[in-house]
Amino acid sequence: MIRKVGIINYGAGNLMSISKAIDVLGYQPLIINSSPIKNCDVLILPGVGNFGSAMKMLNSTGLDEEIKKFFSLGKPILGICLGIQLVFNSSEEAKDVKGLSLVSGKVVKFSTRGLPVPHICWNIVRFKNKNTALLAGLRDEEYFYFVHSYYPLVSEKNIVFATTCYGVKFCSMIVKNNLVATQFHLEKSGDKGLKLLSNIMKYFELL
Numbered sequence: 001m002i003r004k005v006g007i008i009n010y011g012a013g014n015l016m017s018i019s020k021a022i023d024v025l026g027y028q029p030l031i032i033n034s035s036p037i038k039n040c041d042v043l044i045l046p047g048v049g050n051f052g053s054a055m056k057m058l059n060s061t062g063l064d065e066e067i068k069k070f071f072s073l074g075k076p077i078l079g080i081c082l083g084i085q086l087v088f089n090s091s092e093e094a095k096d097v098k099g100l101s102l103v104s105g106k107v108v109k110f111s112t113r114g115l116p117v118p119h120i121c122w123n124i125v126r127f128k129n130k131n132t133a134l135l136a137g138l139r140d141e142e143y144f145y146f147v148h149s150y151y152p153l154v155s156e157k158n159i160v161f162a163t164t165c166y167g168v169k170f171c172s173m174i175v176k177n178n179l180v181a182t183q184f185h186l187e188k189s190g191d192k193g194l195k196l197l198s199n200i201m202k203y204f205e206l207l
Contacts, residue, residue, distance in 0.1 A: 002076075002205055006032045006040030008063060010054040012047025012082050014187070021187040025198055035062035042076045042204055043067065045083030045181075048147055051107065052094025054082060064100060071102050071179065076204035079181030081148060084174065087181055088152055103176055104155035112167025118149040119166045125173065125184060127162045133206075134161075134175070134199050142192050144172075144184035151183060178207050 005027045007015055019029040022044075030040060037043070045067070047054070058064040071077055079087050088099045091107035099107075110117045122143045130140050151170040154160055162173035164183070172183040180200050186193040 002027060002041040002201060004028045004030055004040050005042045005044060006030050006037060007044045007046055008058075008067070009033045010045075010047070010049075010057040010063070012049030012054050014047045014081075014185075017185075017187040018044060018046045018080065021194060021197055024194065025201060027201065032063070033061070035066040037063070037066045037070060040070075042078065042201070043070055045077065045079040045086055046187075047080070047082045049082050050093060051082065051085055051091040051099070051150070052097045054086060055094070055097045055099060058086075058100075067100060068102070074178050074207065076178045076207055077102070077180075078200060078204075079179070080187070081183060081185055084152060084181035084183050085150060087179065088154075091150060093150055102179055103159060103174065105153050107150045107152050109150050110167065115167045118147060120147050122146075122189075123164050123166060123184075125162045125164050127173075129161055129175075134180075134196070134203050136199055137195050138192065138199075142196075144182075144186070144189040144193060144196075146172075146184050148183060178204070180204075 022029040085107045087102040088105045159174045159176040160171045161175040164172040186197045
């Protein structure tokens with residue numbers, strides 16, 4: 001049973017929004033500032049911010065290895081916005097900094113002609129896997145809120161759960177066993193975001 005949800009603090013902000021959403025769903029949010037990670041049933045990698053700065057903070061506190069261990073033990077991890085980018089191998093935002101490498105792929109910058117970057121708006125998320133408990137109460141296409149300049153290029157195509165178009169079609173959600181991550185902000189996407197967050201937590205309960 002999931003009770004305590006650890007929210008990793010790597011200086012990317014937005015901790016209070018996701019903490020409030022977790023609290024509304026009936027779980028206990030815990031802000032994690034350093035290792036070791038104790039007594040958490042789920043970890044959340046949240047926030048907006050810089051890939052390099054976030055990884056350097058994780059490395060300096062030992063949380064990078066703690067997160068990898070948590071994942072390797074099959075415990076649930078949710079990445080949101082910057083959080084989805086950190087789980088990949090690398091990012092163009094900080095080419096000399098390694099990511100967590102929980103999944104294979106890299107993060108690249110938008111090169112859209114005529115469209116502003118960062119991508120800041122409500123946009124359509126198209127779910128590829130339609131008959132799943134993760135989408136209970138949701139349609140095949142829903143609007144969610146985005147704030148980002150970079151997006152993931154996923155090597156493992158089978159883990160792509162949803163896509164979005166912004167000059168280019170990009171992966172906006174992945175699901176790989178005990179890892180779920182979204183490029184959009186669940187906690188800033190109103191009722192639909194809260195519903196998907198609730199579904200994800202219920203999915204984690206079944207692991």
